[in-house]
Amino acid sequence: MSTAELILNRKEKRKKVIIFLLDHTIEIMLITLVVLLSVSVHGFMTWSNWMNILRANSMKGVIAFGMTMVIVAGMIDLSVGSQVALSGVIIARACRDLVAGGMGVTQACIIGIIIAVAFAIVIGIVHGFFSHATKMQPFIVTLVTLGVLYGVGGIISGGFPIANQYPGWFNVLGGGRINIPGWIVRIFGVNKIDGIPYPAIVLILAYLLINYVMTYTTIGRSIYATGGNPESARLSGINVQRTKIFCFIMVQLLAVIAGIMTSGQVLAGSYSFGRGWETDVISSVVIGGAIMTGGIGTVKGTLLGVIFMGVISNGMTLLNFDIYTQYVVRGLIMFLAVLLSTYRARVKA
Amino acid sequence: MTESILRAEKIVKDYPGTRALDGVSISLESGKVNALVGKNGSGKSTLVKIFSGAIKPTSGNIYLNDRLLQFNSTPDALKEGIVTVYQEMSLVPALTVAENIFLNRMPMKRGRINWQKAYEDAAVLLKKMHVNINPREVLSRLSMWQMQVVEITKALSFNPKMIMLDEPTSALAQNEVQSLFEAIRALRDEGVGIIYITHKLQELAQIADTVTVIRDGTIVGKVNMAEVRQKDIIDMIFGGFEVKNRPANIKVSDEIIMQVNGLTRDGWYKDVSFSLRKGEILGIAGMLGSGRTELLRGIFGADPVDAGSVTIDGKTITHANPIKMKKFGLGLTPEDRKLSGLILIHSILDNLNYASMDRSADGLLEDKKKRMLFAEKQIHDLDIKTTSMYNSVNSLSGGNQQKVVVGNWLNTNPKIMLYDEPSRGIDIAAKQQIFEIMWTRAAKGISTIFVSTELEELLEVCHKILVIRQGKIVKEVNPERITINELYEICMKGE
DSSP: OOOHHHHHHHHHHHHHHHHHHHHHHHHHHHHHHHHHHHHSSTTSSSSHHHHHHHHHHHHHHHHHHHHHHHHHTOOTTTTTTHHHHHHHHHHHHHHHHHOOOOOHHHHHHHHHHHHHHHHHHHHHHHHHHHHHHHHHHHHHHHHHHHHHHHHHHHHTTTTTTEEEEEOOOHHHHHHEOOOOHHHHHHHHHHHTOOOOEHHHHHHHHHHHHHHHHHHHHHHHHHHHHHHHHHHHHTTTTTOHHHHHHHHHHHHHHHHHHHHHHHHHHHHHOOOOTTTTOOOOOHHHHHHHTTOTTOOOOOHHHHHHHHHHHHHHHHHHHTTTTOOOHHHHHHHHHHOOOOOOOHHHHHHHO | OOOOEEEEEEEEETTTTTTEEEEEEEETTTSSSEEEEEESSSSSSHHHHTTTSSSSSSSSEEEEETTOOOOOHHHHHHHHHHHEEEESSSOTTTSSSHHHHTOOOOOEETEEEOHHHHHHHHHHHHHTTTTOOOOTBBBBGGHHHHHHHHHHHHHHOOOOOOEEETTTTOOOOOOHHHHHHHHHHHHHHHTTTEEOOOSOOGGHHHSSSSEEEEETTTTEEEEGGGGGGGHHHHHHHOOOOOOOOOOSOOOOOOOEEEEEEEEEETEEEEEEEEEEEEEEEEEEEOOTTTTTHHHHHHTTTTSSEEEEEEEEEEEEEOOOOHHHHHHTTTEOSSSIIIIOOOOOSSBBBHTTTSSHHHHEEEEEEEEEHHEEEEEEEEHHTTOOOOSSTBBBGGGHHHHHHHHHHHHHTTOOSSSEEEEESSTTOHHHHHHHHHHHHHHHHHTTTTTEOOOOOOSHHHHHSEEEEEEEEETEEEEEEGGGOOOOHHHHHHHHHHH
């Protein structure tokens, strides 16, 4: 090999290394952060702290998986936070009114859930229809429903939280946990590990489901195609409208699940829940590597993005950072993540 | 304004593998409309780019009034008074006419924009063009020809000696063209030199004073328009072209596979009817704006139609859309592969599987192995040059990208393929490969409709050619019994 070839070879290799690093930005950032925190912060690398992180971020995380579908399809849904509140309120109101009418609380609650789910599906269809058929931008369509759903939640609840109407089992998704059998606990040592919170399990199940849809099905492929270039997708005979509606319905349904978890945790439905969640949800998706113009992004990336955001908040809380500093730090990290992903796009092109 | 002469001497421009210009010498005078004509790839756009400073010649010089010019960039050419008005508009639709003309150079007074002066100056320039356009009007409210005039006025504001107009009428309707011509004549009478690049020969008689024909990188000749007939110019453009590479044993069955019945889209094409036989390659010849692309998209259901239907295998389809037509065995490679044929950021593997998604999947579940087989088959059959099927299609050359678009559809096992300008922007070798693909698939019984601006391609590839003019099929010709010059005349007639 000549010297020139050697230099070229070395350059090639270096580019490959850089691309590898850029492709795994979120993994590298997360591992670095975890190592730093476990060395420097007492009580970070414990079972209960990790379960805390998962539980605290599970509601937004569940929505983030749906948001990944929406963003990969080249759209956005700003209304998810309002849907979180609204579904909790609908179920609480159904429980209160139907029980007052003489129905059993469990039946009333199930009817409430069915109403909330049906409403979420309708909202998803409305989003999909108006952003496709009338060419309104999803940003605007969902900005409208962000406000409207919040208002409807306020109307249904009469402006106050509806507390203590749910049946006893309702807080399972939000607050319960599975205990780990004693013999496993003894292997790791008593007090080292304990139960797994249900919210963490919901998070993992939602991840597995959405990741499966996005990775192994033709629906997932259609979502990537729709976001990558809607016109090419349409001319390839892909049903772009149906794909868009599907994404909007999924994110709304996941918001209902998050709503059940949230209201279950505090045993009350309030129109003020989920306020502003859309920004955190979108942040996790973007940090996970999705791009806002669509066509690129993975559910796995989003999961890492959710955990990353959770670990940052948790670490800063353990280090006694005040809440305002936390906002600044999180903002800067998101900036860094997006900067790296635009750099990645340039290196590859 | 004084006389000026722009002169090129022995210009040579080499690109890797090809010589775009081979010793071009030409002289163009002010106060005249100098037309520059030649078919695609003849080198006329290369010459224009050299005049505008966008590229440097490999050797040779250009002179303005016998003074040697050396351009390193387009602003250099601008300083010398050579302005180019490109085909793609460079205007901002939301701004006023005056703002567009003086974009980035608005007259200032004490650090603020002097709006009064801007409007007045714009009005003066517009008056030179003999047009009645209000400088305060927002650009998006103007008609296409008026926008084109604003574009030229913007060029005029640089006080040019030479203005190069690159296909200025390509986006205009017939009646608008006349209005634009009047403005161009007014400009000529102001003493500005005009270089008019066009492929629409019927325009020459109306607007050109001199015509320079360029072919295969050399100047064939420069003539005064008053002294020649259109037929002479056509002969100069095409020279002695011969149809070659045509396979001898191409036979078509009598079985009709698709019938188009009175298809109409108001304003684009009207009452189009024809039939397509099994294994036939049917060409559609027509100039830009004749409705050929729109017709093809209408058949495929990519755009809605106002009347008519398509019958495939005895079934009549009225409200067509791509999803439905795919089920009937149709495939379309669109005119602009980057904007509507491919998903550039995705891999070759993905792009070869989008149309055939349902075929390579098991119900809703994707079959990874089958997807890879589908991709490998097309990469091999169509000779797509790539190191890996996981590379993005962005990394491919134009010809290979086009093959991916074709492969995407061949994977659906189509009965009828519609090709819209498949050879646009790809090199000759790739072009031949695409034709090869059409022939071999035709031999296997796939019918083809092939739309192209390049008439020699149609003559080379097709069994039968339909000529479309102003949205109507005007003639059906046999490519073996017609010369390119005759075909060209049929396409142009009556315009």
